[in-house]
Amino acid sequence: MDEAQTGGTVELELEEGLYPLEAVYGAAYVFIDRCYVHLDRAAPGRLRVRLRPKAPDADGAAFAGEFENELLGQAWRVQIAQNHRALFEAIASRAVTGAAGPPGLDELFDMDIGADTAFEDPLGLAMSWEEKYKKKAPAEPAAAAAAEAPAEAPAEAPAEPGSTPAPEAEK
Amino acid sequence: MIELSFDAELYDGFAVDEAAKTFADFATIAQEQLPGRWLVRVTVAAGGEVDEATVASELDNFALGKTIERRLRGDAGAGPAAEGAAATAGAAAGGAAGGGDAAP
Numbered sequence: 254m255d256e257a258q259t260g261g262t263v264e265l266e267l268e269e270g271l272y273p274l275e276a277v278y279g280a281a282y283v284f285i286d287r288c289y290v291h292l293d294r295a296a297p298g299r300l301r302v303r304l305r306p307k308a309p310d311a312d313g314a315a316f317a318g319e320f321e322n323e324l325l326g327q328a329w330r331v332q333i334a335q336n337h338r339a340l341f342e343a344i345a346s347r348a349v350t351g352a353a354g355p356p357g358l359d360e361l362f363d364m365d366i367g368a369d370t371a372f373e374d375p376l377g378l379a380m381s382w383e384e385k386y387k388k389k390a391p392a393e394p395a396a397a398a399a400a401e402a403p404a405e406a407p408a409e410a411p412a413e414p415g416s417t418p419a420p421e422a423e424k
Numbered sequence: 425m426i427e428l429s430f431d432a433e434l435y436d437g438f439a440v441d442e443a444a445k446t447f448a449d450f451a452t453i454a455q456e457q458l459p460g461r462w463l464v465r466v467t468v469a470a471g472g473e474v475d476e477a478t479v480a481s482e483l484d485n486f487a488l489g490k491t492i493e494r495r496l497r498g499d500a501g502a503g504p505a506a507e508g509a510a511a512t513a514g515a516a517a518g519g520a521a522g523g524g525d526a527a528p
Contacts, residue, residue: 285485
């Protein structure tokens with residue numbers, strides 16, 4: 254970045270590869286209330302920014318320093334926006350989708366829900382309490398014999414996950 | 425007379441045109457279209473209310489601000505200078521502030 258000052262006017266030359274045009278626009282927009290800003294192309298790939306403070310007693314060099322700092326900040330914002338564009342778009346699309354609200358009765362009637370399309374429920378969350386914890390039928394005779402026969406085998410078959418132990422009164 | 429030169433890649437043609445129209449009440453403004461450039465000539469009559477340099481500088485700022493706003497809105501186009509044709513002159517103050525063909 255080159256800097257030259259004549260009178261109250263400061264000229265900066267920027268490498269466009271380091272400072273993208275969007276960043277230069279952003280920084281210029283911040284300063285147009287305090288300075289007269291003019292952009293030009295010094296050479297291919299190089300931008301020239303001319304700053305002249307509106308206040309007659311203002312320090313042009315100080316404005317140039319502020320402009321350079323602002324330019325760095327804007328360049329960084331442009332970089333962040335490019336890196337996270339997919340995330341921004343995902344958030345925006347979810348917000349727009351959510352704004353549509355829950356489906357109405359007509360939409361529910363129109364939904365195609367059948368044996369093939371119904372959702373799976375591996376944890377049994379959609380089951381009623383009675384259905385999930387109902388008393389099990391008495392064990393089969395063969396299963397009872399298998400449980401008694403081997404000495405090293407456990408006395409009772411391991412309980413199925415999700416089933417409640419039989420109450421004491423039933424034993 | 426003060427001549428302002430705007431790079432057509434950096435300044436939106438419609439923004440320059442709008443700036444010229446906005447400041448037409450304060451000065452005589454003539455526009456010329458060169459390949460890749462816009463020329464705007466600002467002339468304030470002697471004894472005018474405002475300084476010629478001030479009008480030219482404010483017009484310059486206005487064109488830049490409008491360019492940035494149009495780009496942010498996403499409707500920045502190449503503007504009337506896209507064809508790069510030489511010399512479309514528009515004249516001036518009091519209602520004929522140049523470049524009528526540049527209106528969006």
